[in-house]
Amino acid sequence: MDQIKWNINFPFVLFSFCVTVLVCVAVAWSYHYFRIDQWKQRVHRQEIARMLLQNGWYESEAVQSQDSFFKDLPGGSKSKEKITYFPKVYYTLDNGIIRINVRITMGKYQDQLLHLEKKLETGLFCELIVKELKESYVEYELLYDTIGSRISIEEMEISNGCLKLMDNVYWEYDTLPHMLIAGATGGGKTYFLLCIIWMLLHTNAVLTILDPKNADLADLETVLPDVHHRKEEMISCIEHFCDEMLERNEAMKRMPGYKTGENYAYLGLEPHFLVFDEYVAFMNLLGNKASMPVMEKLNQIAMLGRQSGYFIILACQRPDAKYLQDGMRDQFNFRVALGRMSELGYSMMFGEQDKDFFFKRTKGRGYVDAGNGVISEFYTPLVPKGYDFLREIGKLQRQRVGQHKERIEE
Numbered sequence: 001m002d003q004i005k006w007n008i009n010f011p012f013v014l015f016s017f018c019v020t021v022l023v024c025v026a027v028a029w030s031y032h033y034f035r036i037d038q039w040k041q042r043v044h045r046q047e048i049a050r051m052l053l054q055n056g057w058y059e060s061e062a063v064q065s066q067d068s069f070f071k072d073l074p075g076g077s078k079s080k081e082k083i084t085y086f087p088k089v090y091y092t093l094d095n096g097i098i099r100i101n102v103r104i105t106m107g108k109y110q111d112q113l114l115h116l117e118k119k120l121e122t123g124l125f126c127e128l129i130v131k132e133l134k135e136s137y138v139e140y141e142l143l144y145d146t147i148g149s150r151i152s153i154e155e156m157e158i159s160n161g162c163l164k165l166m167d168n169v170y171w172e173y174d175t176l177p178h179m180l181i182a183g184a185t186g187g188g189k190t191y192f193l194l195c196i197i198w199m200l201l202h203t204n205a206v207l208t209i210l211d212p213k214n215a216d217l218a219d220l221e222t223v224l225p226d227v228h229h230r231k232e233e234m235i236s237c238i239e240h241f242c243d244e245m246l247e248r249n250e251a252m253k254r255m256p257g258y259k260t261g262e263n264y265a266y267l268g269l270e271p272h273f274l275v276f277d278e279y280v281a282f283m284n285l286l287g288n289k290a291s292m293p294v295m296e297k298l299n300q301i302a303m304l305g306r307q308s309g310y311f312i313i314l315a316c317q318r319p320d321a322k323y324l325q326d327g328m329r330d331q332f333n334f335r336v337a338l339g340r341m342s343e344l345g346y347s348m349m350f351g352e353q354d355k356d357f358f359f360k361r362t363k364g365r366g367y368v369d370a371g372n373g374v375i376s377e378f379y380t381p382l383v384p385k386g387y388d389f390l391r392e393i394g395k396l397q398r399q400r401v402g403q404h405k406e407r408i409e410e
């Protein structure tokens with residue numbers, strides 16, 4: 001009898017086995033993913049239809065239906081409801097963004113269809129990011145699975161006057177300048193400020209940091225040059241920042257290449273940021289009389305800083321109308337409220353809003369108005385455990401100093 005010889009190539013078998021397993025996993029994952037996605041879309045469509053039906057936002061008429069067989073019997077002719085008008089609503093879910101276009105007519109339900117944001121947010125468990133009125137329809141853009149759009153500190157990006165803070169949230173400081181941050185103790189305000197400082201140091205930005213409580217931000221004085229916590233120093237820093245801005249406004253007009261409407265970046269100048277933590281506490285410390293000139297300077301920077309590239313990042317535990325007077329708050333285009341806040345706190349940050357605010361225990365979570373008047377849920381960039389801001393910021397600063405020296409030597 002012939003002996004069958006098995007000539008097994010073990011590495012080849014192992015390789016084929018691994019490839020098969022990988023292919024199976026990929027197929028199962030994509031099947032699962034698309035099924036879940038399709039299921040989500042079906043549920044959303046059903047919810048929207050239910051909203052229109054249960055609110056009675058359609059028109060109908062009663063029609064008599066004749067049962068051909070039993071029309072002579074009592075009950076043979078029945079009355080049925082025939083829908084004569086149903087609102088046109090188009091829904092898409094793409095990349096975590098839900099777009100809902102609602103056709104607007106001048107009919108009976110025009111008002112209701114123009115204000116669906118609250119119902120959509122709570123009904124579909126998502127956050128409105130844009131609402132735009134277009135010709136004959138209104139478009140609601142909602143973020144589905146907001147926490148899924150949270151990025152880590154390493155995923156932050158900065159370029160062309162635009163700082164990425166979440167997958168769909170950017171601070172476009174060149175066009176929508178000045179940031180206001182409010183957050184109760186432990187809400188994640190300091191971590192957020194440190195993330196922004198760290199990211200700004202990747203550019204040619206010049207930073208001035210003020211921390212009247214001599215707390216976490218003041219610790220940066222060991223690695224950064226312009227960090228202050230003493231009252232007098234802080235006041236003179238604000239004055240100096242404002243004067244520099246006014247001087248640059250003048251100087252820019254005399255620069256070759258100056259063009260009306262263009263900003264500092266067009267002329268190759270660097271942006272300046274005044275990072276001011278515990279603003280309200282500082283103003284309270286100064287008292288009514290001494291706080292007025294400081295507020296005037298800040299107001300001036302907030303009003304005139306955009307073109308010359310002088311920006312303020314103002315943080316406080318609770319926004320106080322007393323220190324954000326005369327429309328000063330409205331000059332802060334990007335506003336973030338972190339952690340637990342009172343209804344009054346939210347209305348001071350965002351103005352009177354028809355929105356329900358919820359508190360969740362997640363650190364660095366809150367609400368944002370990125371400058372478009374729409375308030376949505378917000379998560380600050382995630383910082384890994386054990387991350388050493390002081391070391392990382394110090395490293396960046398040393399690199400910047402090194403690059404500066406090289407440039408001078410050239």
Ligand SMILES: Nc1ncnc2c1ncn2[C@@H]1O[C@H](COP(=O)(O)OP(=O)(O)OP(=O)(O)O)[C@@H](O)[C@H]1O
Nearest residue numbers: 184185186187188189190191363364380381382383
């Ligand atoms: N983005 C984040 N990523 C990871 N952890 C965070 C983040 N934000 C906050 N935390 C956690 O929450 C804690 C409190 O945050 P943080 O110090 O920023 O709060 P705060 O609002 O500045 O409070 P306080 O005003 O008392 O300083 C941090 O020590 C950190 O453990």
